[in-house]
Amino acid sequence: MKIKKAIFPVGGLGTRFLPATKSMPKEMLPIVDKPLIQYAVEEAANAGIDQFIFVTSRGKSAIENHFDHSFELENNLLSKGKRQTLKTAQEMLKIPGSFAYVRQQEPAGLGHAVWCARHLIGDEPVAIMLADDLIYGGNTIKEMIANYNSGNMLAVMDVDKKDVSSYGVISPGNLIDNNITEILGLVEKPSTENAPSNMAVVGRYIIEPAVFDVLEQQNRGASNEIQLTDAIASRIGSSNCMGYKFSEERFDCGSKLGFIQANIRFSIERPEMKQNLKSWLEREIVSKN
Ligand code: G1P
Numbered sequence: 001m002k003i004k005k006a007i008f009p010v011g012g013l014g015t016r017f018l019p020a021t022k023s024m025p026k027e028m029l030p031i032v033d034k035p036l037i038q039y040a041v042e043e044a045a046n047a048g049i050d051q052f053i054f055v056t057s058r059g060k061s062a063i064e065n066h067f068d069h070s071f072e073l074e075n076n077l078l079s080k081g082k083r084q085t086l087k088t089a090q091e092m093l094k095i096p097g098s099f100a101y102v103r104q105q106e107p108a109g110l111g112h113a114v115w116c117a118r119h120l121i122g123d124e125p126v127a128i129m130l131a132d133d134l135i136y137g138g139n140t141i142k143e144m145i146a147n148y149n150s151g152n153m154l155a156v157m158d159v160d161k162k163d164v165s166s167y168g169v170i171s172p173g174n175l176i177d178n179n180i181t182e183i184l185g186l187v188e189k190p191s192t193e194n195a196p197s198n199m200a201v202v203g204r205y206i207i208e209p210a211v212f213d214v215l216e217q218q219n220r221g222a223s224n225e226i227q228l229t230d231a232i233a234s235r236i237g238s239s240n241c242m243g244y245k246f247s248e249e250r251f252d253c254g255s256k257l258g259f260i261q262a263n264i265r266f267s268i269e270r271p272e273m274k275q276n277l278k279s280w281l282e283r284e285i286v287s288k289n
Contacts, residue, residue: 043139110229147242154241
């Protein structure tokens with residue numbers, strides 16, 4: 001089945017990255033030289049998605065500007081003949097009308113953010129991409145779409161038992177094949193004792209239109225927020241709910257540690273940085289600590 005649209009919830013306050021995110025969207029934090037949100041958009045585009053719907057909030061206009069022309073910059077680079085740099089400054093542009101923005105007026109949770117985009121989604125399944133979850137390789141949503149038939153599909157991975165309370169956690173059922181597990185239940189941010197497993201949801205989803213109807217009526221759940229997890233959970237039994245056990249490396253760029261790790265991983269793969277970074281890490285970090 002072809003999925004044409006992806007929702008990018010980018011309305012969050014980014015409090016874990018203060019003071020950096022006081023006046024700058026956390027989704028604009030760079031991994032090496034590219035903002036997190038651009039990686040997520042590229043992953044979606046790589047999967048054939050061509051309509052990108054951002055759920056923004058106050059103070060997020062830098063994201064809109066990023067996916068637009070910057071005439072002064074582009075003219076300047078053009079006049080100086082800096083063609084390669086110009087290409088880099090334009091690589092995120094898409095054909096007009098590809099990006100849509102809708103405001104989430106209050107930070108009422110991920111489910112609420114997704115619901116804010118309801119009028120932009122027809123009677124069709126849609127992808128949801130959380131830019132905080134950075135996937136090295138950028139094929140996960142593509143693989144999910146290739147394996148999707150109907151209902152809801154969530155990217156899942158094993159995490160340490162002590163970390164389950166940061167995630168939506170699934171109760172796994174039958175293995176459909178090596179990569180796909182049936183989901184029998186779903187809990188948002190359970191305590192370690194109450195977690196049904198240590199298999200956590202990562203920010204890649206394909207949801208069916210019925211989830212929007214559930215979100216319409218959804219009560220607040222964990223953290224007193226309207227949770228996407230709860231809405232998807234309430235569809236179990238009425239439609240398929242599958243976990244996709246992706247194999248690519250994922251970085252939790254909503255945490256400082258994950259963000260630094262992602263920067264190191266992505267830098268070390270850059271030919272122009274690789275050797276110097278490796279020797280510096282070995283010399284200054286590994287041997288001195
Ligand atoms: C959100 C979801 C959670 C999921 C997580 C993945 O939580 O609510 O179910 O496991 O993303 O990153 P958040 O990180 O926004 O608190």
